[in-house]
Amino acid sequence: MPVRKRFFAAPGQAPEIVRTFIRKLAQAAKRGRPPARADRRESILAAALQCFVERGFHGTAMPQIAERAEVAAGTIYHYFPSKEALVNELYRTWKGVVAQRVFEAFPQGAPPREQFRVMWLEIIAFARDEPAAFMFIETHNHASYLDAQSVALDRNLKNFARHMIGLAQAAGLVKPLEPTVLMELAFGAFVGMMRAHSEGRIALVPEVIAQAEQACWDMIATH
Amino acid sequence: MPVRKRFFAAPGQAPEIVRTFIRKLAQAAKRGRPPARADRRESILAAALQCFVERGFHGTAMPQIAERAEVAAGTIYHYFPSKEALVNELYRTWKGVVAQRVFEAFPQGAPPREQFRVMWLEIIAFARDEPAAFMFIETHNHASYLDAQSVALDRNLKNFARHMIGLAQAAGLVKPLEPTVLMELAFGAFVGMMRAHSEGRIALVPEVIAQAEQACWDMIATH
DNA sequence: ATTTATCGAACGAACGTTCAATCGATAACC
DNA sequence: GGTTATCGATTGAACGTTCGTTCGATAAAT
Numbered sequence: 001m002p003v004r005k006r007f008f009a010a011p012g013q014a015p016e017i018v019r020t021f022i023r024k025l026a027q028a029a030k031r032g033r034p035p036a037r038a039d040r041r042e043s044i045l046a047a048a049l050q051c052f053v054e055r056g057f058h059g060t061a062m063p064q065i066a067e068r069a070e071v072a073a074g075t076i077y078h079y080f081p082s083k084e085a086l087v088n089e090l091y092r093t094w095k096g097v098v099a100q101r102v103f104e105a106f107p108q109g110a111p112p113r114e115q116f117r118v119m120w121l122e123i124i125a126f127a128r129d130e131p132a133a134f135m136f137i138e139t140h141n142h143a144s145y146l147d148a149q150s151v152a153l154d155r156n157l158k159n160f161a162r163h164m165i166g167l168a169q170a171a172g173l174v175k176p177l178e179p180t181v182l183m184e185l186a187f188g189a190f191v192g193m194m195r196a197h198s199e200g201r202i203a204l205v206p207e208v209i210a211q212a213e214q215a216c217w218d219m220i221a222t223h
Numbered sequence: 224m225p226v227r228k229r230f231f232a233a234p235g236q237a238p239e240i241v242r243t244f245i246r247k248l249a250q251a252a253k254r255g256r257p258p259a260r261a262d263r264r265e266s267i268l269a270a271a272l273q274c275f276v277e278r279g280f281h282g283t284a285m286p287q288i289a290e291r292a293e294v295a296a297g298t299i300y301h302y303f304p305s306k307e308a309l310v311n312e313l314y315r316t317w318k319g320v321v322a323q324r325v326f327e328a329f330p331q332g333a334p335p336r337e338q339f340r341v342m343w344l345e346i347i348a349f350a351r352d353e354p355a356a357f358m359f360i361e362t363h364n365h366a367s368y369l370d371a372q373s374v375a376l377d378r379n380l381k382n383f384a385r386h387m388i389g390l391a392q393a394a395g396l397v398k399p400l401e402p403t404v405l406m407e408l409a410f411g412a413f414v415g416m417m418r419a420h421s422e423g424r425i426a427l428v429p430e431v432i433a434q435a436e437q438a439c440w441d442m443i444a445t446h
Numbered sequence: 447a448t449t450t451a452t453c454g455a456a457c458g459a460a461c462g463t464t465c466a467a468t469c470g471a472t473a474a475c476c
Numbered sequence: 477g478g479t480t481a482t483c484g485a486t487t488g489a490a491c492g493t494t495c496g497t498t499c500g501a502t503a504a505a506t
Contacts, residue, residue, distance in 0.1 A: 040451085055367065058281035062496055072453040074498075083496065142422065144278065177434050180425050181416060185438060188415015189408040196407040199365065211400050215408060219442035263485085285462055295487045297464075306462065 020156075041079045044069045045093070048086055053132045057087055057145055084145050091140060091150045094133040098126050099157050112168035113217065119161075120190070120213045127194050128204070135198055138191050158183065165220070174220050182220045189216050264302045267292045268316070271309050276355045280310055280368055307368050314363060314373045317356040321349050322380050335391035336440065342384075343413070343436045350417050351427070358421055361414050381406065388443070397443050405443045412439050 047069035051060040062083060066073040080086040105122040107114055127134040140146070141154060161183050168174040175182065193212055196202045270292035274283040285306060289296040303309040328345040330337055350357040363369070364377060384406050391397040398405065416435055419425045 056279060056281055058279055059367075061494075063494090073496090074454065075452055077497065078451065144282075175434070175438060177438070178425060178431065180419065181431060181435060182438070184415040184419040184425065185412040185435060186415075188418070189412035189442065192407040192411015192414065193404060195411070196403065202401060202403050202407065208401065208404060211398070212404060212408060215398060215400070215405070215442045218444075218446060219412065219438045221441075223441060223446065284460075286460090296462090297488070298486055300463065301485065 040069070040071055040075065044071065044076055044079060044086075045090060049090055049094075049132050049136055052087060052090070052140070053135050057083075057140065057143065084147075087140070087145055088147050088150050091137060091146060092153060094130070094137050095150070095153050095157070097130075097133070098123065098137065099153070101126055102157075103160075112164070112171060112173050113221075115164060116168075116217055116220075117213060120216065121209070123190065124194075124204070124209055127197075131198055134194065138194070161187075173222060175222055177220075186216050186220055189219065263292070263294055263298065267294065267299055267302060267309075268313060272313055272317075272355050272359055275310065275313070275363070276358050280306075280363065280366065307370070310363070310368055311370050311373050314360060314369060315376060317353070317360050318373070318376050318380070320353075320356070321346065321360065322376070324349055325380075326383075335387070335394060335396050336444075338387060339391075339440055339443075340436060342387075343439065344432070346413065347417075347427070347432055350420075354421055357417060361417070384410075396445060398445055400443075409439050409443055412442065 044065065048060070048065045051065050051068060054060075055064075062076060063073050065086075066076055069076075076086070080089065102119055102122050105118055107118050110118070142151070162179045165174060165179040165182055169176060169179070193202070193204075197204050202208070267288065271283070271288045274288050274291060277283075278287075285299060286296050288309075289299055292299075299309070303312065325342055325345050328341055330341050333341070365374070385402045388397060388402040388405055392399060392402070416425070416427075420427050425431070
C-alpha cells in the first residue's frame with residue numbers, strides 16, 4: 001500500500017528543484033488567465049481540444065471549432081486573439097493540470113520504487129479522466145506553434161523527473177545510464193501504451209496497468 | 224556476437240506469418256511504382272519528406288515542397304495525382320524499407336533474446352541512416368490521410384512483432400502479459416529514445432544504444 | 447445609456463489543383 | 477545532314493475554394 005509522505009524526512013537534503021518547480025507553476029498560473037467571463041470560453045476550449053486531437057493543429061479550421069462549440073466563428077476571437085493563442089492556452093492549461101496532479105501526489109520521503117509507482121499511476125489516472133487532453137499534450141510536444149512559455153513548462157516537468165531519477169541512481173536502485181535516456185525510455189513506453197489504449201487496441205484493466213508499471217520499473221531498475 | 228541464421232533449423236515449425244509478411248511486401252512493391260522516368264520524382268519525394276517531418280502534413284503547402292525540390296508547383300502533379308497520394312507513397316515506401324531491413328536481418332533460428340537484439344539494432348541503424356524517414360513514419364502513424372494499403376502495411380509489421388513475442392512467451396522468456404501491450408511498451412520506449420535523439424537531447428553512442436537495448440529487454444523479459 | 451457578448455457576412459491571403467503554353471530531346475523525313 | 481514533326485516533361489499564371497481573421501450590426505446585460 002502506498003505511503004504518501006508530503007514532507008521530507010531530513011529537511012536538509014530537500015531537493016530545491018521541487019520547490020523551484022512548484023513556484024514556477026504558481027507563477028505561470030498567475031500570469032495566465034484573464035478573468036473567465038462566460039462558459040462559452042470553456043466550451044470553445046473543449047471543442048478546440050477535440051478537434052486538435054482528431055485532426056491536428058493545421059488540420060483544424062477555426063469554423064470547425066466554432067461549429068463544435070456551438071458559437072459563431074467570430075465569437076472565438078472575443079476570447080482568444082488567435083488560433084495560436086488558443087492552442088497554447090490549451091497546452092499550458094493541461095500540462096499544468098497533469099504537473100499539478102503528479103506533484104501533489106508525489107510521496108517525497110518514500111523510496112524511489114514507491115515514487116515511481118505513484119507518478120505512473122497518477123498519470124494513468126489523468127489519462128483516463130481526460131483522455132483527449134492527455135493525447136493532446138503528448139502529440140503536440142515541441143510543435144512549432146508552441147510559444148516559449150509552453151515549452152518552458154514542459155522542460156520544467158522533465159527536469160523534475162530527471163532529478164528524481166538521479167537520486168534513485170545515487171541510491172543504486174536505477175541503472176547508471178544517462179537520466180535523460182532512462183526518462184525518455186520510460187515515458188516513451190508509457191505513451192506508447194496509452195496511445196494503443198486510446199486507439200482501442202488494448203484494454204487498460206487494473207491488472208494490465210499494474211503489470212505494465214512493473215515492466216517499466218524493470219526497464220530502468222538495476223537487477 | 225550476433226549469430227544470424229537465415230533459415231529455419233526445423234523447417235516444419237517455420238512461422239508462416241513470416242512468409243505471408245514478405246509475400247505481401249513483394250505484392251505491394253509490384254503494385255506500386257510506375258517506371259521512374261526522371262530523378263525529379265525522387266527529389267520531390269525527398270523534399271516532401273523533409274517538409275512533412277518539419278511541419279506536418281497539413282502544415283506543409285505544395286508550393287513549399289516544390290520550392291524545396293526546385294521544381295515548379297505543377298510538376299509535382301505530373302508525378303503524383305494529389306498531396307494525399309504523395310504522403311501515402313512516402314509512407315508506404317519507407318515503412319516498406321524498414322520492414323524489409325528488419326525482416327532480412329531477422330535471425331530466424333536464434334533464441335528470442337538474440338532476435339530481439341537484432342531487430343532493435345536494425346531499426347536503430349535505419350533511424351541513423353534515414354532520420355527524417357524514421358521520424359516521418361513514426362509521427363504519421365494512423366493519420367486520417369493514410370489510405371487502406373498504408374494502414375495494412377503497418378498492421379502486418381505489428382502482427383509479425385506480436386507473433387514473435389508470443390513465441391518467446393511460450394518459451395517462458397517473456398512476461399505473460401498481452402503481446403500487444405508488451406509490443407507497445409517496447410516500441411514506445413524505442414520511439415521515445417529516438418525522438419529525444421533527433422531533437423538533440425541525447426547522444427546515441429554505441430554504449431548507450433547497447434544499454435538501452437538491454438533495458439528494453441529487461442522490460443519485457445521474465446526475471 | 448453604456449458596456450459587453452454574439453453573430454455571420456465579408457476580407458485578403460494562401461491553399462491544392464488545373465491547364466495552356468513552352469521546352470528539349472529524339473524520330474522521321476527529304 | 478539538315479529540317480521538321482512528335483511527344484513527354486516542365487512551367488507558372490490562374491482557378492475556385494477555404495483559410496484565419498475582421499468588423500459593423502445587433503442583442504443582452506449592467
